[in-house]
Amino acid sequence: MVKIDREKCIGCGICISVCDEVFELDDDMKSRVKKGADTNKECVKEAADSCPENVISV
Numbered sequence: 001m002v003k004i005d006r007e008k009c010i011g012c013g014i015c016i017s018v019c020d021e022v023f024e025l026d027d028d029m030k031s032r033v034k035k036g037a038d039t040n041k042e043c044v045k046e047a048a049d050s051c052p053e054n055v056i057s058v
């Protein structure tokens with residue numbers, strides 16, 4: 001289960017560059033989990049660790 005605190009997401013795109021199978025930016029330039037994405041992927045944790053705002057929790 002992955003949660004993104006979208007209020008605090010700054011849309012920097014780092015999570016997408018680390019793990020683009022799972023994360024994408026929506027029209028508001030906030031990160032979200034792609035539909036049907038496998039959130040157990042190893043890169044999800046990496047993305048959470050890489051987020052400068054620390055808004056991804058796994």
Ligand code: SF4
Nearest residue numbers: 009010012013015051
């Ligand atoms: S790395 Fe964090 S702040 Fe940057 S787009 Fe992803 S969730 Fe938002």
